[in-house]
Amino acid sequence: MSSLTEQKPAVYYNYVGGEWTESASRERLESRNPATGELVGYAQKSTETDILQSIDSVYEAYRTSDWGVNPKRRYEALLELARQIENNIEHLARLMTMEQGKPIRESRVELAGCVDTLKYFAGAARTVFGRSVQLEPGNFGVIAKEPIGVVGIISPWNWPALLMIRELAPALAAGNGVIVKPASLTPIISVELFKLIDQVPHFPKGIVSIVTGPGQSIGAVMGSSKKIDMISFTGDTSTGKTIMALAASNIKKLALELGGKSPNVVFEDAPLDKAIPLIGRSIFISAGQICMAGSRLLVHESVKEEVLFRLKQYTEKLSVGNGLLESTDMGPLVSQSQLDLVNEYCEIGRREGNIITGGYRLTGGAYDQGYFFAPTIIDDLSSDCRVVREEIFGPVLAVQSFSSDEEALALANDTDFGLSAGVWTSSLNRAMRMSRGIQAGTVWINTYNKNFPEAEFGGYKQSGLGRTRGVDGLMEYCETKHIHFEMD
Ligand code: NAD
Numbered sequence: 001m002s003s004l005t006e007q008k009p010a011v012y013y014n015y016v017g018g019e020w021t022e023s024a025s026r027e028r029l030e031s032r033n034p035a036t037g038e039l040v041g042y043a044q045k046s047t048e049t050d051i052l053q054s055i056d057s058v059y060e061a062y063r064t065s066d067w068g069v070n071p072k073r074r075y076e077a078l079l080e081l082a083r084q085i086e087n088n089i090e091h092l093a094r095l096m097t098m099e100q101g102k103p104i105r106e107s108r109v110e111l112a113g114c115v116d117t118l119k120y121f122a123g124a125a126r127t128v129f130g131r132s133v134q135l136e137p138g139n140f141g142v143i144a145k146e147p148i149g150v151v152g153i154i155s156p157w158n159w160p161a162l163l164m165i166r167e168l169a170p171a172l173a174a175g176n177g178v179i180v181k182p183a184s185l186t187p188i189i190s191v192e193l194f195k196l197i198d199q200v201p202h203f204p205k206g207i208v209s210i211v212t213g214p215g216q217s218i219g220a221v222m223g224s225s226k227k228i229d230m231i232s233f234t235g236d237t238s239t240g241k242t243i244m245a246l247a248a249s250n251i252k253k254l255a256l257e258l259g260g261k262s263p264n265v266v267f268e269d270a271p272l273d274k275a276i277p278l279i280g281r282s283i284f285i286s287a288g289q290i291c292m293a294g295s296r297l298l299v300h301e302s303v304k305e306e307v308l309f310r311l312k313q314y315t316e317k318l319s320v321g322n323g324l325l326e327s328t329d330m331g332p333l334v335s336q337s338q339l340d341l342v343n344e345y346c347e348i349g350r351r352e353g354n355i356i357t358g359g360y361r362l363t364g365g366a367y368d369q370g371y372f373f374a375p376t377i378i379d380d381l382s383s384d385c386r387v388v389r390e391e392i393f394g395p396v397l398a399v400q401s402f403s404s405d406e407e408a409l410a411l412a413n414d415t416d417f418g419l420s421a422g423v424w425t426s427s428l429n430r431a432m433r434m435s436r437g438i439q440a441g442t443v444w445i446n447t448y449n450k451n452f453p454e455a456e457f458g459g460y461k462q463s464g465l466g467r468t469r470g471v472d473g474l475m476e477y478c479e480t481k482h483i484h485f486e487m488d
Contacts, residue, residue, distance in 0.1 A: 009040060011028070011041065012191040012212070013191070014050060015191070016054045023213070027045040029042065029043045029044070030042060031186070033098045033099065035332045035366075036366075040099045041099075044187075044211070047217070050211050055227050056227070057206045058177040058207065059149075059227045061177055061206030066204075067175055067204050074125040075123065078125060078169060078173060079119065081118050082114075082115045084200065089108060089115075092161070092189065100185075100331075102286050102331050104325075106286060110161050114162055116453055118165060122173070124173050128145045128173075131143040135484075138486055140485045143480060143482055145174075148253060150177045150179070150229055151230045151231070152178075153168060153181070154222065154235065160186035163257075168180065170473050177206075178208045180209070181215070190212070191210060223252075225250075230254070230477070231247055231255075237258040237391075258419075259391040261390070262296065264282060266303065267405075269430075271426060272306070272310065274447075276314055278422075279294055282294030282422065283295055283395060283397045285449065289333065289334060289338070291419055292442070294397075295397060296399075296415075297400070298400055298402055299401050315357050315358070315375045320375070330375060333373055335371060339373060341392070342373050345386070345392045346359045348385070349376075349387040352387065353379055357375070357377050362374055377399060383411065388400065405430060405433070409438065412437075413437070416461055418440045418459055419459045422444045423443060431445045439460045441457060441458040442455075453469050455470055456472045457469045
């Protein structure tokens with residue numbers, strides 16, 4: 001395997017005030033390949049001093065440049081960044097797979113998503129429309145959309161490029177200055193993308209910055225800084241709650257994209273040939289480390305046996321291994337702690353349910369170097385089991401069955417989360433009833449995991465606050481001002 005990872009470990013710096021800077025701590029974060037344990041590179045282990053400098057520099061660039069009032073400049077900048085990524089996809093995909101572990105094919109898809117998102121928001125930068133309204137005789141109102149100011153983006157490790165760009169693109173399109181704090185497990189791919197930002201001359205110097213380091217210290221400074229007007233956070237629901245509390249310091253605007261426990265609901269009239277591979281993919285993509293994972297399967301009792309038989313066959317054919325191999329379907333988990341967590345949940349599942357396949361760490365040969373876990377299906381679980389209720393963030397599918405549409409809807413909604421759902425049926429009426437009844441930000445009918453920059457995404461209940469993507473996603477990064485004219 002080592003011939004696949006010949007790249008030398010490099011040192012990655014913060015990008016502050018348009019310059020590459022070293023942390024005041026002079027300490028570094030090690031980034032290691034979760035498939036092999038090899039060192040991928042070093043990033044800065046930044047301190048409070050570093051993040052405060054970064055906040056000051058973005059604040060200053062926002063105040064002194066024309067960025068907030070020059071949509072055409074923003075359009076040019078985002079489009080050029082899209083081109084830069086497009087020209088470097090193979091290099092970036094390789095680096096992302098080495099740092100995060102996901103199959104190279106998934107890395108390419110993720111980066112293509114970054115390009116598409118940047119192109120969409122490049123155009124959207126020129127459409128930050130408000131409204132006007134006649135209010136009473138002689139009184140005319142203009143409802144204007146303006147940038148918020150300085151936005152802090154805190155992003156997770158599971159889709160490190162797209163989830164950063166998904167927020168960076170609309171925040172910049174709306175005219176804000178931005179500071180990014182990427183996850184400590186995946187700082188390198190994030191900084192590598194900033195090297196491309198550095199190549200784009202249309203960005204005013206200092207308008208966008210990245211500082212790597214621990215969430216609990218520098219992320220927390222961002223949450224409480226009075227110079228940051230908004231935090232856009234993607235991550236765990238419990239961290240989201242901490243950030244909400246920090247943001248109270250100056251009543252910061254918040255956009256929260258949090259966890260999920262999403263169901264695929266399979267009725268007796270489901271198109272199973274299409275459903276089986278897509279349901280399998282919905283939970284085993286990124287080794288289940290994806291917020292919208294279809295981690296619960298709710299299946300009508302009359303087709304349960306067939307569905308589980310076919311899903312088991314699908315699962316056992318998956319090739320688990322080093323993501324750099326083109327043949328790999330599922331890579332490792334991202335870290336030892338993630339591996340331990342998934343293992344713990346499987347032990348609970350073993351006690352309270354029936355493991356149909358998987359349920360163990362993969363060992364032997366190259367598996368011993370990384371955090372590989374067998375794709376797992378657990379059946380016969382009750383609604384109060386932790387495997388059904390809690391987000392595992394691993395390749396573990398929890399199965400329950402139902403006997404009526406009402407029961408299916410009740411089970412689908414019996415969760416603290418509400419990020420997404422899949423409904424599988426040939427009946428239009430049933431599809432409509434279920435999609436309106438399920439409390440989730442996205443409901444896919446006879447498909448799953450289809451996302452577009454123009455279609456809003458976000459959570460009901462504890463899966464989040466606000467929407468990302470689409471027109472609403474752009475408006476999240478705007479303030480609204482009423483300008484009132486009274487004529488004599
Ligand atoms: P996490 O909450 O542990 O970390 C996310 C980010 O927050 C990281 O950059 C981390 O350094 C930072 N952070 C940690 N503690 C902090 C604090 N006290 N103050 C400020 N920042 C802090 O999440 P993770 O493990 O990186 O990601 C997995 C979670 O993200 C899962 O729950 C998943 O469902 C969720 N997620 C949601 C979406 C979505 O769009 N809804 C997308 C991807 C991931």
